[in-house]
Amino acid sequence: MIKAENLSKKFDDIDAIKGLDLTIEDGQVFGLIGTNGAGKSTFLRMAAGILKPDKGSISIDGKEIFENPEVKEDFFYISDDTAFFSNTTPAEMASFYQRIYKNFSMQRFVELMGKFGLERNRKISTFSKGMKKQLSVILGICAMTRYLYCDETFDGLDPVMRQAVKSLFAGDMAARNFTPIIASHNLRELEDICDTVGLLHRGGIILSKNLDDAKADVHKLQCVFRDDESKERACKQLCVITEENRGKLYTLTIRGTEEEIEDIMRAESPVYMEMLPLSLEEIFISETGVEGYDIKKIIC
């Protein structure tokens, strides 16, 4: 478990992270969402032991990360701007990491390079941005660490590759104790992969929530009411977060359990009623709305 307590980091006069408290449980895909400058990369760099926190602490299983090689063997960090040694090939990079990470699997590296269609002995400098990202993920996976920090890693991957990486993560999570932590500024990118999402804004965490729990609490309902009085009554009883309509067809985002909502609506005997799946963005609109934030201004 990664735990950050009152974590703060300043760059000159800018608060990159300010009093952040966050817990990342093992065995899930954790998404770190926030706009540019929200502090995602800074958090990940502190979680990777690159930056030393100015205040507070960040630890894995209670052990401080900074300058602690024993703890640092538990994660692999993929930076936003993928870094490789100059004039090297993937095989040489793998050889380097093999000497550093005791569980690095060269066999798996060879296998994954083949699956992703990347040449092991080609100079990395000739790779495209997407290929470099793929290589980073492959190296990260093959390091066989407990945690994999991915800073904007999915940015630049085509949908097919993104899907391939997601299935790779899923496979590893099923096979071993593996927790990918993915930072992104794009909610839609993480929608179908994350179990838990933390929302960062201006160096602080606005919320961190398990998506299944969030989904159980917020619902999207499409319906046609019998008349305006019927709509008024239903809305009074329901906790409506957002409301849209096209003629008589209303789309409501409602907080509450599915049973509660169905009971209230059935009592009004609507002409048409259907529960729709919620997007991550809609969940966040509801959640951040409660906290008093305008999500549209926080995420894109």
Next chain:
Amino acid sequence: MTSKRLFANLCSENRKRRLWPAALSIAGNFFAQIVYAILMCGVYDRRLLSKLTIIGDVQNEYVTKIAGFANPCVLLIVCGLAFINALQGFSYLFDQRTSDLYGALPVKREKLFDAISLNGVILFVIPYIICHIFVMILGVSKGYLPVSRIPFCIGGALAIIICYCLVYVVCILASVMTGHVVVAALAVFVFMVAGPAIEYIIQCYMLKFMFSYYVSGNWPLNDYISPLWIIFKIANETTYNMKSTIPAAAVLPVVIAAVLAVVFYILCRYLIKKRPAEAAGKAISFKITKPFIKCIISVVVTLYFGLLFWEISESFLGFIFGIVCGLVITHAVIETIYEFDFKASFTHFDTLLISTGVVAIIVMIFLFDPFQYDTWIPRTDRVVTSAISTNYGTGNSYVPSWDGYGTRDVSGYQMKYMKLTDQNSLEPIAMAGARYTKAQRLKNIFDNYAYEYSTGDDDNKSFRSVNVRWDLKDGRSVYRRFSVDFSDKDIFSNFEKIFDSDEYKYGTFGLMNASADEFKSLNYSDLEGYHDLELKTEDREKLIEAYKKDILNQKLEQIKNEKPLIELNLTNPDLAREYSEDRYGIVVYPSYKNLLKFMEDNCISTDWKSGLDSTYNVKVSVYADMNNIEWETSDKEEIKALLDGSMPDSLAYNTFNDDNDATNYWMNVEAHSEYGISNIYLRITDIKKMPEGFRKAIEDYEKKYVDGASIKTGNTGWVSLVSNQ
């Protein structure tokens, strides 16, 4: 993974990233050692074949300058490769991506630092040792490197490796303290030159503002204020002690280099641990150091600016203008470098104010001398011994310099060896100097008058520069330089007491302390020509004894009225190839009875005019501004008169009497005698004694060119050589 294995893995992986510096190191060592040695062997072969040199000299040169420490090409690559290997090895500190890559690895920063540092040393050391072994084998096979001298070469190689480590670690320190490769290169430059630059500016300001400042030679620590200075020091000591098995004088600087390398390494290791990862790409890694670095550089550069503008404008206002310019320019440049933005020049005025304050304080201290450096003299009860040196009365002593350069610095000898116990005679002289300094210093500073000050500007007075050393009871030696009016009777009588004391004589006339084996030969010149004779040990001992007796009997009152007879030069030809064979010089006066007897006993001329009787013709060429004055005579009387009114220039300078009749005319006299032709360089000391024809030639010249000026004050230059007809 075990710690040792991880370290080995890190080293191995790091080496893969350093292939081009390795290639550069191999190439550098190959050319600087092997190619250079082969080329020089060819030169030695040719020189030996042409008998331009001897094998002993070649061996000494090979041992020191090819296979030893003082190989200039190796010293060059030591500095170059240390710089390249450090900046390339730690280039990850300048790039955030690579810095993050390394920072996220499960490796302690210090361990990574150790691995990279070690590789940087190996990159140089292995090619160096291999090439060095080849050079030694080549030297032995050619006979230029005697097997007995191999320890010298091995010691030199060890010193080279230590010096490489020192420069390398200093370059690493620059990399750790900065976050950008260009700034790191600038920092290396600062580390290399900061010490000498600060030392030099202090020296310049002391000389410019403190009129009693005496340059007492290098402060011992001056050799260690820069890694480059340490290398020069070791190279010098190695060269001067080329004949020894291991040059002992070079051991201390090598040990200091090794200790400094270790200290800097520990400092770097500590700093790398503290260095924030976000420093990559920034100018300075540690924010806290920014104002200090800026202030130090600002103050030093500004002080240089002030001095430069003062020299250009020859006005104190120029100095102030230079100070202002220096402050503004350094502030703007440093802030621009710090932020990589020209607009930053208009920020951080607080540090500009601090720098201004520091500069103002320094200038005020030098200007107004609040600590009374310039006028300080110790109480006599605090002084154990002392020394005095002035250009009065020392012309009759030549001593070999103790530093082995062969210069004859009597003043330096006096300041080093003289041990006066009579402080009561010295105190009034120093006191007069201090009083004069106090009265004149501000006027002289604002008038930019430093040079004239030292000799005085009052025609009725006879100012002389007097150097004083006091050895205090607390163990310190304090040096001062004053201008003292020797026309003052009290001053002169005090100096006379000092001059006549044995302590002064033993501290001035070096031959009194010499042993017979310090010189082998004696040479001198007279009208008969140049004479060089080898002296037996017992003759040398007799010479020293006679000289000692004469000097101890010498009184200022007597000798100041005498004219010197001849100059003898004592040499040691064994030293000729090392620096100079000249050892001691003696100017013989008529009152030196014992010495004159010794000279007569050994058939040594007792007068420079010896050979006058057999001289039948002289050709004179007097140098003058407009036209050389040529004159010739075969008349014996005229020849005698000509020589009576002149004196060899070296002897003319050695007279004690300031008010002699010496003119500003010098002449070259080509004397033809039965012994051959000899050329002698004379100064006209008494124009009235000169033959009429010669005097008329001078007067005609003056009438024509000097516009009525007398011969006594005629402004002329140096004698041109006459051709041998």
